[in-house]
Amino acid sequence: MPLVPFDNVGSIGIIRDTPPYNLPQGAWSDGNNVRFLDNGVKKIAGYKEVMATCPFAPYYIHPYLTIAGLYYWIAYGATDIAVYTGTTWIDVTQQLTLTLDGAVSHNSGSITVDTGAALSALPATGTLRIGTDITSDQDVNSGNKYEEVTYSARDVATGVITLSTNNLNHHPDNAIVYPSGSTYTVDKDYGANTSSRRWTATNLNGLVVATNGFDAPQMWPLSGGIPSTATPFRELQNWPTGASCKSIRSFRTFLVGLNWNRANQEPRLVKWSTEASFGAAPSTWDETDATLDAGEYELSDTPGDIVDGLPLGDSFLIYKEDSIYIMNYVGTPYIFSFKLLSPTVGALSKEAIKEFDGGHFFIGNSDCYICNGQTVTPLLPNKVRRAMFEDLSGDNYQKCFVAADYVRNEMLACFPSSGNDVVDKALIWNWKDNTFSFRDLPDTSFINNGIIDITAGATWDASTEYWDIGTGTWGERNYDNVKNNLVFCDVTNTKIFRDSFGNTKDGTNMTSFIERTGLDLNDPQSVKFVSAVYPQIEVSGDNQSVNVYVGRQISTEQGITWEGPILFDPTTQSKVSCRISGKYFGIKVESTTDMDWKLHGVAFEVQQRGLRGLRDYG
Numbered sequence: 001m002p003l004v005p006f007d008n009v010g011s012i013g014i015i016r017d018t019p020p021y022n023l024p025q026g027a028w029s030d031g032n033n034v035r036f037l038d039n040g041v042k043k044i045a046g047y048k049e050v051m052a053t054c055p056f057a058p059y060y061i062h063p064y065l066t067i068a069g070l071y072y073w074i075a076y077g078a079t080d081i082a083v084y085t086g087t088t089w090i091d092v093t094q095q096l097t098l099t100l101d102g103a104v105s106h107n108s109g110s111i112t113v114d115t116g117a118a119l120s121a122l123p124a125t126g127t128l129r130i131g132t133d134i135t136s137d138q139d140v141n142s143g144n145k146y147e148e149v150t151y152s153a154r155d156v157a158t159g160v161i162t163l164s165t166n167n168l169n170h171h172p173d174n175a176i177v178y179p180s181g182s183t184y185t186v187d188k189d190y191g192a193n194t195s196s197r198r199w200t201a202t203n204l205n206g207l208v209v210a211t212n213g214f215d216a217p218q219m220w221p222l223s224g225g226i227p228s229t230a231t232p233f234r235e236l237q238n239w240p241t242g243a244s245c246k247s248i249r250s251f252r253t254f255l256v257g258l259n260w261n262r263a264n265q266e267p268r269l270v271k272w273s274t275e276a277s278f279g280a281a282p283s284t285w286d287e288t289d290a291t292l293d294a295g296e297y298e299l300s301d302t303p304g305d306i307v308d309g310l311p312l313g314d315s316f317l318i319y320k321e322d323s324i325y326i327m328n329y330v331g332t333p334y335i336f337s338f339k340l341l342s343p344t345v346g347a348l349s350k351e352a353i354k355e356f357d358g359g360h361f362f363i364g365n366s367d368c369y370i371c372n373g374q375t376v377t378p379l380l381p382n383k384v385r386r387a388m389f390e391d392l393s394g395d396n397y398q399k400c401f402v403a404a405d406y407v408r409n410e411m412l413a414c415f416p417s418s419g420n421d422v423v424d425k426a427l428i429w430n431w432k433d434n435t436f437s438f439r440d441l442p443d444t445s446f447i448n449n450g451i452i453d454i455t456a457g458a459t460w461d462a463s464t465e466y467w468d469i470g471t472g473t474w475g476e477r478n479y480d481n482v483k484n485n486l487v488f489c490d491v492t493n494t495k496i497f498r499d500s501f502g503n504t505k506d507g508t509n510m511t512s513f514i515e516r517t518g519l520d521l522n523d524p525q526s527v528k529f530v531s532a533v534y535p536q537i538e539v540s541g542d543n544q545s546v547n548v549y550v551g552r553q554i555s556t557e558q559g560i561t562w563e564g565p566i567l568f569d570p571t572t573q574s575k576v577s578c579r580i581s582g583k584y585f586g587i588k589v590e591s592t593t594d595m596d597w598k599l600h601g602v603a604f605e606v607q608q609r610g611l612r613g614l615r616d617y618g
Contacts, residue, residue, distance in 0.1 A: 003534065004521045006587065007601040010039040013435030016387035017380075020518025021556050021584060033512035035410065035428055036435035042598040043512045043591060044439050046502040047488065049495050050452050051075075051084045055091065058489040058496055060199035063450030064208055067225050071451065074220075075489070075496070076199040076210060079189035081218070081233050090229045093187040094218060096121055098177035101159055104130070107166045113177055115159045121186040122179065125152055128161070129178040129234075130171055145169040146237065178234055190215050198350050198398070199446075200308075204250040205278045209236060213246040213350075217257075222279045237281035238273075245271070247308045247350055251316045252329060254293070255282055258318065259306040267305035270318060270327070271296040272336065293335050299325055301340050307347040312360055312373050319347035319362065324371060342376045345369060351401040351446070354411060356431055361411045363400050368413050368429065379429065384436050388427050391417050399423055403447035405486055405499075409433075412486075414444060422492060440510070443492035449484045452498045503541050503594050510592075514599065517551060517560050517586035521606050527554070527583055532575045532605040535568060535587075541595030545569040550578045551586030560586050581609060 008026035013036050020029040033044040056077035064072045073084040080093040096118040104111050111130070113119055131146040150164040191214055201210035206225055210233070211217040217236040220227045246259035246267075253275040260266040273282030274292040287295045299306065304321030311317075316327040324342040329335070345364050347353055353362040359372035367378040367385055380388065392400070393416040400423070403412040412426040422443040429436055441447075486499035497506060504510060521528055533550055549564035566576050587602050 002606060003603040004606050005601060005603045006516065006519060008039065009041050009599060009601055010036040010433070010435065013383075013430075013433075014437050014514075015383045017382055017385055019556070020516065020586075021520065021524075023516075023518060028514055028516045029518065030516075031437055031514040033439050033510055034437050034514050035408070035439075036430055036433060036437060037408070037598070040598045040600045041514045041589075043503070043596055044510070045500040045596070046504040046510065047442070047497040047499045047506060048454060048501040049506050050454060050487070050498045051089070051496045053089065054084075054494055054496055055082050055089050056080050057445075057491045057494045059445045059491055060201070060210075061446060061487060061489050061496065062201050062448050064203070064227075066227065067206060070226070072227075072229075073450065073452070073487075074201070074208065074210075076201070076212070079191075080187065081190075081210070083229055085229060091187065092220065092229065092232045093189070094233050094235065095179050096186045096188045097179075098122070098128075100130075100171060100173055100175045100177060103173045104167060104171040104175075106168065106170050108163070109166050110160055110162050111167070111171075111177070113159045113161060115156065118186075119154065119159060120156050122154055124154060126150070126179065130167065131169065131175060144171050144175050176235070190218075200247055200351055202248060202250045202255075204255055204276060205253060205280075207276075207279055207281060209248055209250070209255060209281075211245060211248045213259075214244060216244060217248050219281055225279045238284055240285050246306065249309050249311070249316070251311050251327075253277075256309060256316060256327075257285075258309050266298070268299045268320070269296060270299060270306065270309075270338075290333075293332070295335050297336070297338055299323075299338065302343055304346055308350045308353055310353050310355060310360060312355060312371075315373055317341070317353075317360060317371065317373070319353060321365070322346045324376065326373065341371070341373075345376050349398045349400045352413075354402045354404040356404060356406070356411065358431060361402060361404075361413075361429070361431070363402060363413050363415075368427070380436075384427060384438075387438075388413070388415065391415075391425070393418055393420055396421050399445075401446060403449070403486060405449060407449075407483055407485070412439075412447065414441060414447065440505075442488055442490040442495070442497060442505070445489045445491040447486050447488050449486050451484060452487060454498060454501055503596050509594055511590065513588060513590035515549075515586065515588040517553070517584070518556070519585045519587070519604075520583065521585060521604055523608070524583065527581055527609040528585075529581045529607045529609050530578060530585060530604050531607065532577050533587060534575045534603040534605070535570065535589060535599065536601040536603075537568075537570050537589065537597055537599045539570055539595060539597045541593075543593040543595045544571055545593075546595075546597055547588075547590040547592070548576045549586070549588040549590070550576065550580060551588070552580040552582030553584040553586075554582050556584065560584075562586070562588070564588070565590065575605075 012027040014028045014031050058075040060076040082089045098113040101112045101114045131144040151161050152164045153162040199212045208220040218233040219236045243262045245257035248257050255273040257271045260269045273285050274294040276282040302323040307319050309318040318325040326339045328337050330337045348363045370377045396416040400415045409432040411429045414423045414426045416423050417425045488497040545567050547565035548568045549562045551560040551562045
């Protein structure tokens with residue numbers, strides 16, 4: 001009998017919005033936990049827990065490489081922040097602060113602070129940081145120039161703190177006094193909105209700045225360009241008192257705050273700082289200071305709120321709920337110009353935008369798009385638009401985000417599926433091949449990418465692989481451990497996972513499948529008899545057999561009838577025998593065990609049975 005191939009299986013991807021019998025050769029009608037790689041269909045790799053014993057449920061995480069070569073992971077929870085050093089978690093949550101009770105003159109030998117729990121928790125001796133302004137003149141009584149002072153005693157009854165050496169600057173009444181280094185041991189918990197808890201962080205010339213949209217933005221102070229794990233986060237220096245913003249991003253040497261809450265909610269306001277030097281916070285956000293570059297602008301052409309923003313080349317793109325603006329640096333006196341790029345398309349949620357070499361990929365309110373700075377192009381129509389958005393939980397859409405896997409040229413549009421209040425699914429778009437697929441996620445609050453080493457089988461006793469399964473050279477460090485991999489925050493189970501490790505979901509088997517129905521095998525009119533299929537598949541792992549299903553239909557209106565599962569081991573078998581008749585056929589390859597596989601093609605052994613209308617010859 002002649003063989004009819006179904007090839008080019010990695011060229012198009014999954015298309016679920018078009019009827020299967022109208023799909024082109026190489027397209028798939030359904031699938032999950034697969035990706036398209038090198039013109040083949042490959043099972044999604046597994047993931048494994050890393051950075052164990054995270055001290056709180058992680059809602060956000062990002063890597064940070066210091067100029068000294070230290071590599072940290074910083075995790076953010078509902079009320080705390082912690083740093084992973086490679087072996088240990090260290091709490092760097094902001095500490096309780098003191099407030100001056102009365103102004104302090106230059107060259108004083110003591111200061112007086114408000115009494116209470118913050119003072120009682122202060123050790124008898126240590127170091128304090130006073131002031132926020134790094135530019136004010138110390139000879140002006142109203143100044144509040146930042147400085148560090150050591151103290152030798154404190155009186156919890158009167159609030160008097162005796163300084164070891166006299167202070168250098170003037171400080172006004174109610175100025176904030178921060179404990180420095182490990183002086184304090186009492187966290188000042190963050191008050192993130194418990195319904196969303198959406199942290200985001202940015203790197204301004206080496207300075208980490210983070211915001212949860214509720215508290216004042218936080219910074220991790222530097223000393224000589226390097227942070228210390230003994231120094232906790234603190235409020236961003238020179239931040240406007242009592243203000244917060246939904247998102248804060250670095251652009252050039254500025255910080256850009258988006259969607260503000262000052263005396264009132266200002267959801268369309270863009271406000272930027274003056275320029276900052278390396279490792280330092282901006283000296284002011286005061287838009288009325290004509291000698292510096294801080295300013296603000298309200299994006300009022302469209303009614304939607306600002307959602308987020310991200311640099312793109314020499315521009316900064318601001319995404320509202322219903323539109324996109326371009327922000328360009330023009331210098332004095334205006335500093336930045338603003339131009340409406342799209343009046344109808346905006347971003348769905350915070351962190352739902354990522355950059356790649358073609359521009360920005362982002363989730364909108366009814367599609368996923370590419371924005372290259374000039375045009376906005378929808379990606380999903382007639383492919384997987386309905387498949388994604390009809391499954392997206394409408395009550396939890398603000399939890400959607402985008403993760404970029406630059407190693408594999410993939411964008412993950414992550415969303416909570418229907419009936420779930422946490423993100424548990426991802427649409428995968430390969431921007432090189434323009435293919436789409438889907439995968440399951442753990443209960444995920446955020447995904448970032450960076451280097452995290454998993455050392456498995458370092459000794460003979462610890463190795464669990466067979467000789468013919470293990471990859472690499474004995475004694476060689478796995479390159480996969482020193483490249484950027486995706487890192488998941490599982491907020492439900494208080495775990496952090498590294499993707500692309502092993503074949504299981506942290507030890508639990510996953511179900512992966514790829515499916516195509518509606519195949520007419522080059523003859524849409526005749527009834528045909530299929531006696532065998534020949535999967536071209538490579539396998540590895542503890543188990544080397546996949547489940548194969550072969551389906552049949554007499555008409556496009558008839559539901560498909562599957563024969564299977566038929567266990568197929570390509571290391572010992574060449575075909576899957578079957579006996580089915582129909583006009584349209586289907587093929588499904590599935591795995592449910594600890595294994596890896598890649599499908600390169602399928603061929604059907606076909607015999608024509610004639611033009612017999614709708615008669616069923618099953």
